[in-house]
Amino acid sequence: xxLSGLDIYKLLPKTNCRECGFVTCLAxxxxxxxxxxxxxxxxxxxxxxxxxxxxxxxPAIKLIAIGEGENKLEVGNETVMxxxxxxxxxxxxxxxxxxxxxxxxxxxxKLEKINQLKFERIGQELKVNLIAIRQNKxxxxxxxxxxxxxxxxxxxxxxxxxxxxxxxxxxxxxGVRRPLIYHATQDNxxxxxxxxxxxxxxxxxxxxxxxxxxTLTRELNNQAVTELVIDTGKKPIAEKIWDLTQIRRLALRxxxxxLGYPVLVIVDADxxxxxxxxxxxxxxxxxxxxxxxxxxxxxxxxxxTLRQNIYSDPQKPLQIEPRxxxxxxxxxxxxxxxxxxxxxxxxxxxxxxxxSKVPSYIVSVDTEGMSVLTAWAAEKFxxxxxxxxxxxxxxxxxxxxxxxxxxxxxxVMSGDLExxxxxxxxxxxKEAAGIPAFLKNLYL
Amino acid sequence: xxxxxxxxxxEVSIVTIxxxxxxxxxxxxxxxVGGEKTLPFLFPEGEIPYPPVIAFEVWDIAPSDWSTExxxxxxxxxxxxxxxxxxxxxxxxxxxxxxxxxxxHPDFGxxxxxxxxxxxxxxxxxxxxxxxxxxxxxxxxxNLILPACSQATKGERCLIGDAVQDNYKTLTASVLADxxxxxxESPIDVNIAKQLNILISDMGLPLERIVINPTIGALGxxxxxxxxxxxxxxxxxxxxxxxxxxxxxxxxxxEAWRTKEAKVSGEQGLIWEVITAxxxxxxxxxxxxxxxxxxIEKMNNYIKTLMGVSL
Ligand code: SF4
Numbered sequence: 001x002x003l004s005g006l007d008i009y010k011l012l013p014k015t016n017c018r019e020c021g022f023v024t025c026l027a028x029x030x031x032x033x034x035x036x037x038x039x040x041x042x043x044x045x046x047x048x049x050x051x052x053x054x055x056x057x058x059p060a061i062k063l064i065a066i067g068e069g070e071n072k073l074e075v076g077n078e079t080v081m082x083x084x085x086x087x088x089x090x091x092x093x094x095x096x097x098x099x100x101x102x103x104x105x106x107x108x109x110k111l112e113k114i115n116q117l118k119f120e121r122i123g124q125e126l127k128v129n130l131i132a133i134r135q136n137k138x139x140x141x142x143x144x145x146x147x148x149x150x151x152x153x154x155x156x157x158x159x160x161x162x163x164x165x166x167x168x169x170x171x172x173x174x175g176v177r178r179p180l181i182y183h184a185t186q187d188n189x190x191x192x193x194x195x196x197x198x199x200x201x202x203x204x205x206x207x208x209x210x211x212x213x214x215t216l217t218r219e220l221n222n223q224a225v226t227e228l229v230i231d232t233g234k235k236p237i238a239e240k241i242w243d244l245t246q247i248r249r250l251a252l253r254x255x256x257x258x259l260g261y262p263v264l265v266i267v268d269a270d271x272x273x274x275x276x277x278x279x280x281x282x283x284x285x286x287x288x289x290x291x292x293x294x295x296x297x298x299x300x301x302x303x304x305t306l307r308q309n310i311y312s313d314p315q316k317p318l319q320i321e322p323r324x325x326x327x328x329x330x331x332x333x334x335x336x337x338x339x340x341x342x343x344x345x346x347x348x349x350x351x352x353x354x355x356s357k358v359p360s361y362i363v364s365v366d367t368e369g370m371s372v373l374t375a376w377a378a379e380k381f382x383x384x385x386x387x388x389x390x391x392x393x394x395x396x397x398x399x400x401x402x403x404x405x406x407x408x409x410x411x412v413m414s415g416d417l418e419x420x421x422x423x424x425x426x427x428x429x430k431e432a433a434g435i436p437a438f439l440k441n442l443y444l
Numbered sequence: 445x446x447x448x449x450x451x452x453x454x455e456v457s458i459v460t461i462x463x464x465x466x467x468x469x470x471x472x473x474x475x476x477v478g479g480e481k482t483l484p485f486l487f488p489e490g491e492i493p494y495p496p497v498i499a500f501e502v503w504d505i506a507p508s509d510w511s512t513e514x515x516x517x518x519x520x521x522x523x524x525x526x527x528x529x530x531x532x533x534x535x536x537x538x539x540x541x542x543x544x545x546x547x548x549h550p551d552f553g554x555x556x557x558x559x560x561x562x563x564x565x566x567x568x569x570x571x572x573x574x575x576x577x578x579x580x581x582x583x584x585x586x587n588l589i590l591p592a593c594s595q596a597t598k599g600e601r602c603l604i605g606d607a608v609q610d611n612y613k614t615l616t617a618s619v620l621a622d623x624x625x626x627x628x629e630s631p632i633d634v635n636i637a638k639q640l641n642i643l644i645s646d647m648g649l650p651l652e653r654i655v656i657n658p659t660i661g662a663l664g665x666x667x668x669x670x671x672x673x674x675x676x677x678x679x680x681x682x683x684x685x686x687x688x689x690x691x692x693x694x695x696x697x698x699e700a701w702r703t704k705e706a707k708v709s710g711e712q713g714l715i716w717e718v719i720t721a722x723x724x725x726x727x728x729x730x731x732x733x734x735x736x737x738x739x740i741e742k743m744n745n746y747i748k749t750l751m752g753v754s755l
Pocket of ligand 1: 012013014015016017018019020021022023024025028041042043044045
């Protein structure tokens with residue numbers, strides 16, 4: 001946790017010797033708190049003070065990387081309890097558990113489907129992150145399946161086995177892909193610590209109780225194993241929410257470094273709805289990684305959309321570049337529709353224009369990312385603004401007609417806009433869903 | 445290890461919907477919402493006396509724009525609101541119904557206040573669950589039909605809405621006179637929610653009879669705005685601001701079923717409704733108005749597991 005100027009001052013010699021270039025130790029402390037100077041400027045800092053200062057500049061929740069290259073997943077480094085306080089930074093990894101007692105062809109089929117779980121939404125690509133292979137049988141089968149999976153997916157891997165020999169074998173094959181190892185427990189701590197260190201792979205540590213979990217991560221830290229993900233095992237939903245909340249609170253508010261790691265949650269439910277609702281719960285409430293079994297497109301798309309929503313920046317609505325966008329094979333007879341540059345609005349309109357199969361121009365006015373009604377109320381979507389945009393984007397040169405379609409919600413500005421822009425205004429539907437029917441009946 | 449426990453100053457107010465015979469109504473039980481003493485489901489930190497409740501949405505006319513997926517379940521009763529209501533209660537075990545008087549809208553049939561009041565009276569006889577009554581969304585029309593329905597259900601302690609910032613007086617006066625609760629709607633804005641609650645309580649309706657409609661968006665359609673507004677309002681409430689300490693009602697069904705996803709496939713719509721509801725429950729939703737009977741059944745299971753009831 002960041003230290004205040006006064007906190008730092010307490011750590012300084014308080015001699016005001018000026019060697020740091022500041023008149024007083026307090027002045028220096030204030031600059032340190034702002035990160036405007038380096039602590040090395042004071043030659044008299046105690047070792048203890050240096051350590052405290054160094055630690056305070058580390059993130060409260062460590063950023064952990066799993067996988068390599070394009071499919072690398074980074075989780076952790078969160079700074080707040082609630083998204084409105086700033087934002088949530090690293091969307092939780094969503095992964096799928098594959099049991100090694102499935103037969104090869106079933107595994108391959110599953111992977112094919114999982115590899116295709118990619119969606120585009122408001123200009124962002126949404127994708128799944130991990131495949132976790134879980135051991136049910138002997139070592140050989142586990143290693144065989146790890147190999148099969150590695151060959152058939154580019155996604156980052158999680159190796160789920162308590163069998164040290166199996167893990168070692170598997171790591172010989174896929175260690176370079178920096179898989180996540182599941183898991184160190186109270187009983188196998190030394191062995192798994194060694195494994196994680198030798199192979200330079202991140203490690204899950206599990207314990208039901210936070211107290212024990214915290215002891216285990218400290219022990220691992222003492223052995224220089226710090227790439228950790230933590231887990232509190234299978235529990236009822238409300239207990240899990242409690243654990244996730246406490247871990248986040250302790251890390252952020254009490255600077256409890258031993259719990260300052262991303263949290264893994266395994267959803268082990270057979271009912272697909274229970275699985276999806278539980279996974280959605282943990283995505284909303286602080287999980288760093290969520291592992292599920294179900295791979296149905298509808299469910300995964302809903303979970304990834306939720307993740308995108310919760311991890312969007314509340315301070316900065318997603319925006320697109322304001323300009324004129326031709327959709328389809330446009331001609332100089334194509335309709336011109338005006339909307340905002342709020343991504344959600346634009347992409348919703350775009351999808352409906354595409355669905356209508358009527359080639360059209362969409363003019364996205366710079367409303368600073370506000371939606372139609374909000375922008376209108378805030379005077380960012382006014383006849384003047386729309387006129388400016390149309391002129392700036394040279395819309396006149398693109399079409400041979402004089403009609404401008406505006407959203408139904410701002411019908412009241414029609415007269416004013418006609419006067420200011422010189423275009424004939426046509427009021428479109430209020431909801432984007434009405435666009436296809438509207439365009440088909442629009443005669444220019 | 446010392447856990448981090450919040451010491452909250454205040455709890456969410458408890459709103460009681462429905463009145464039994466002993467209380468001067470005719471409902472067979474009451475539904476209570478609110479009363480949380482902490483954030484969603486942090487049981488070790490404070491009591492959460494009542495689980496979130498799902499209401500079935502029923503219309504007074506056959507909806508023209510509902511998904512064909514929903515036709516499968518209600519198609520046979522769309523033209524008969526009484527049968528529709530009864531089906532929800534008998535076949536789908538609805539605990540509470542939300543009647544939307546869409547047919548009063550000038551564009552959708554323009555039913556009179558007498559017609560609507562009569563319908564509501566018949567409904568009271570047909571089913572004995574507590575009721576939520578919604579207007580048609582046309583302010584001047586709602587100011588006619590809602591007072592009539594309020595009077596027709598006097599003493600039944602319904603939840604009636606929506607009151608908005610520039611149209612709350614008529615409804616508040618009726619609700620106050622007839623012993624009901626009110627829904628106060630604000631456009632994804634904590635300050636307006638607060639202001640409206642103050643305006644309504646200034647007319648004499650106690651804060652304990654107000655439910656906030658924060659105006660939600662569906663999953664993928666602005667869900668996160670309502671999510672954060674609800675979190676902020678709830679934090680303010682728990683920290684001692686009485687004026688936003690009301691339970692939330694979220695119109696999940698109407699938002700989820702008008703998304704593109706729901707139009708593409710019934711299965712997708714069902715999941716969209718379920719996940720929208722799940723996220724809002726985690727943001728503090730107390731009452732959720734939903735449509736798909738299977739989605740509602742799944743949410744009731746989810747709520748039970750959340751509350752620690754084994755299925
Ligand atoms: S050099 Fe260190 S001791 Fe000297 S004034 Fe600066 S902070 Fe204080």
